[in-house]
Amino acid sequence: MAHDTHIHVRSQAEFEYTKKKRAEEMRGHLATFAIMIFLTLIAFTMVTAGFSAYLIVPIVLLLAAIQVVLQLYYFMHMSGKGHGMVAFFMFCGMFVAFITILALVTIVWW
Amino acid sequence: MSSIAQKKGFGATIWDFMTTVDHKKIAILYLISGGIFFLIGGLEAMLIRVQLAKAGNDFLSAGTYNEIITMHGTTMIFLAAMPILLAFMNAIMPLQIGARDVAFPFLNSLGFWLFFFGGIFLNLSWFMGGAPDAGWTNYASLALASEGKGIDFYSLGLTISGFGTLIAGINFLVTIINMRAPGMTYMRMPLFTWTTFVASALILLAFPPLTVGLFFMVFDRMFDANFFAVEMGGNTIIWEHLFWIFGHPEVYILILPAFGIFSEIFAIFSRKRLFGYTALVFATILIGFYGFMVWAHHMFTVGLGPTANAVFALATMIIAVPTGIKIFNWLLTIWGGNISFSVPMIYAVAFIPSFVAGGVTGVMQAIAPLDYQLHDSYFIVAHFHYVIVGGVVLAILAGTHLYWPKMFGTMLSEKLGKWTFWFFFIGFHLTFFIQHFLGLMGMPRRVYTFGADQGWDLFNAISSVGALFMAIGVIILLVNVVLTSIKNERVGNDPWGDGRTLEWAIASPPPFYNFAQTPLVRGLDSVWIEKMDGNKKGMIFAEPLGDIHMPNGSIIPFVISLGMFIASFGALYFLDGDKPWALAVLIIGLGITFGSMLLRSLKDDLGFHITKAELLEDAKGGNTDGH
């Protein structure tokens, strides 16, 4: 642990390059955000518009799922380098979450 | 017990342990407190068996009996078996992967103290108006109706110790993911490390539902919430689901590390590489995975409907396959080996038929329609003691003998060890084998007495005699520990002579900084590889000798946990009205906890360095504890 931080000073070109890359990434995040707002709008409008519940429920759930994927993969960088184990455990967690919810909505009230 | 104890005064030793963040010392703390809880749980088991020794016995009253079985189950599972396994994980796993310490030494200590205070809190219920009495499963309708504070002790105590366990689980996972020595790929990790990994993953994902369930329980009982209050629309089956979503993975949290310990033992004492290492690893992962999909097999009689019952029955049966893979790979490991029957190996060998017997009754229970008969009968009690005592407890006893030299630098007596084994093993089968038939003969579990007219007298009496044998075995073990510590004959790195993994390449007990130089791992069973290559040291190094960075000890984890402990008493009583002090206690307790957390985050604690010179000095003097 003693030797794990050696300081690496980047060349100006390297530095400019990463900076540009980051700025681009940030624009991507802005777009992601716009999509999330848009999805939320759709969800709320659908409900207020009063379509049939059979139509709305699957769609709003799908929209929520998309939003979550956006959050996890873009804002939280879950696809980034060094996130292999992270993704694995998050998926395990989601799996357990899923069966828990499935069980309690199906086999509690008979 | 160790050399440190003799050099320092008693007070200083205590302080040392209270502030330690060293995984090896924390392991000792886990072992001692888990051991004491095991004795308490065992004592409760003896009381159960005395009460049931004859029909119509009135040794214990009905209410007391329910408290005792509840505390027996809870203590054994949460406060004895799991912590003792955590002790071995702490002591051995970082050494096996060649790490300097665990990923979060501070949290490691916090995890221990939370478990410890949670356990003490739970057991104090005996002296403060009655222990919990709704069974270790604490089913909601009974728990809500239970008078007194017992159930609140249960909920709060398990919440606290549960947080401790969760922290330990995260800590081990990160350690294994990040801190492996160079060359220690996942598929070169010793099996005990693998099982630690999977068990920790189960802890990570199984404890949250329990915590949530316990919160509901607290809210329902103390704040008039209605999660389980039927007349207010609540539903008690929710508790059953949450409990078992936790509860079934929990039994694999117990058995997987036990499998790990036995895997090490089979290889060492057969002097042979584990047969089908890859299969063993994947079987471990599969068991962990399936473990989450079968919980409703504890609820076959609840009335979930035939579809749910059939699905869960089939899912449960599947677990027999990976478990069988393990059993047969172990058999093939000893097959063609050169078996030395030292005490750990005797346990390992005895484990196989015992556990298989328990496992196959598990599969019988998985047959849902048959389980309608077996459920909540003594057949179940027989099943789970066969897997737990025949699996987990045998592993704990084996591990205690196997790793005692590594933890304390001296060997437990082989002779007394064999006496313990025979008493315990015979007693175990005597106690529990016959309980299968009691169950089939119609005896329900959790009955404080039974009438003489039902034909269960003889078998119960035999069962109680068996328990006595087990107690004698345990007492011999205690004698063994005391005598060994008095004699204190020091041993070298590899006292069993056939060590295969990294923990056997380091001094017993290891210096507080573990490996002075991080080892380089060249394959599975790295020490064995080096030995076969004629490298006497048992390892080669991945780095030159240099300064080592170490974390400082800290009393803060202790204080944080103490604060929670104090606050729990306040939480227990502050709604009572007649106890105005309770609110103050609650606030003071929380104040201590949050204050010390704040202190921790404000004060930078950057640790210290051991210099190369000191390390060289150490190596020369053979001084192992670094002081």
Place this chain on the structure above:
Amino acid sequence: MMKGIKKWRLFALMTTLLVFLAGCGREEISTLIPAGKVAQDQFNLLILSSIVMLFVIIVVSIIFVLAIVKFRRSKMGEDMIPEQVEGSARLEFIWTAVPIVLLLILAVPTVYSTFDLADVTSMDVQAEDGNSTHLTVNVTGKLYWWEFEYPEQGITTAQELVVPTDERVYFNLISADIKHSFWIPSIGGKLDVNPENVNTFYLEFDQESSELEDGVFYGKCAELCGPSHALMDFKVKSVDREEFDQWVTAMQAEPTPAEGALAQQGEELFGQDGLACISCHATSGAVTASGVGPNMATFGDRNRVAGYLEHNEENLKNWIADPQEYKPGNLMPDAASLNGGNELTDQELDALAAYLMGLSVEE
């Protein structure tokens, strides 16, 4: 049909074997001596699975014993280093495949039986006269006693279930308080008695209980429900259909007044002007309301006092005087508290006992 009988012979053989092994549980209560279709099905599953499990254990044991006998160090020599075998794909395949096959053998009857035993579709089937073709009993679990209501017959009894033999009897189960579980081991597996929902299943009684030594099957509560969980027993009388119908008729009739001075004094004490026991305990079988305490209409016919004590006046009097002593945590007030704080005299207890023992619908 022939084939079926042959199968039964094999099972009978195994049965004797197992019963022998089990040191013969009592036939009133042992799952090993099934006395009805459901228990028989479950027993067959037990035998089938035991055979499979025995096979597994034997295979493991053989390998195991051979290994530890053949490869001990005393034989192999102190210094011998065994070959470090990595594994074998073929063996892995075998011990994956064989257990799967064994499990499939178990899986088929498991699924079949799970659905079969849960099949209550014919419960509400009605015969031409508008009555349903099968008997239905509503069971309510209460703190340490059982109530059995026969909705179509309009009668209620407690603690002792009376059922006809050789037909399907359907049960609706619900709890009035804490979760219980309804179990008659020799007749069939248990089903939980939850506070929030009605559970339904069926049982069949193939044997008349009068053939048993004790004259009744034993039933149990199988789910921890408080201090007296162990004592929450009930009994089952299975009688042929004719006798059952007679019993129903007798239950529906007005109870006959108590005979004899002592019993009449007891009736007085039991009534509103005495201790008011009657406000919790009905004494007529012809009620459908859910009672606070057990219905006493059949008390004299019972096999046990309080579900588990021997059926005699002594126990009855002890029980009335101090119910908490016999079933801790039960909801019956002790006699003194009903009597303005005074203990009942022996004479009063005698009277109550005489009255209660006289309550009967069987002749």
Place this chain on the structure above:
Amino acid sequence: MDINQKYTPQSWPEHPETATMEGKNKFIGFWLLLAAETVTFASLFATYLALKDKGPSGMEFSAAGLYELPLVFAMTMILLTSSLTSVYAMYHMKNHNFKAMQAWLGITVLLGATFLGLEIYEFNHYVHLGFGYTNSAFSSAFYTLVGTHGAHVLFGLSWFIALMLRNAKRGLNMYNAPKFYLASLYWHFIDVVWVFIFTVVYLMGVIG
């Protein structure tokens, strides 16, 4: 690692949050905690769904009649935006621009606090309608689920504030960079949970 080591944007590593061993450990450990939190919230959601609209006979409240969508919509927008502002903060953290990071974090905190205020207002409103915590199984489950989320928001806010104050004078270094990063991860996770809350509780509640 030396806590007093000063960095320039040039010497600041590309992934400061995982550049040290401590950072790496914290990073993985925190994600694991989030996996556990996922299961925690799943248990709460599952219970809520099982108990939705369940209460004593004659209960006057139901999800369809109770919830007020405009308020929830406003809360959603605010929280989503705060997620974006915390992304901005991390953007500047990686560029080693401490001031900008603090500023964006400040905005995040303000948005979060507004959200929390609205939630408290909402709860208060329901309670005044007579929909108290102990009213029914439904009310207990609702308040516990949404309230647990609220508690997470509160904790996230305190965390941000503590970090901002503690490091105001020190600036960014390798010791606190992982902490800032984790706090922002936590914030995103809170947002993820909220997405499900507004979908499953409110939207699906309103349509009945």
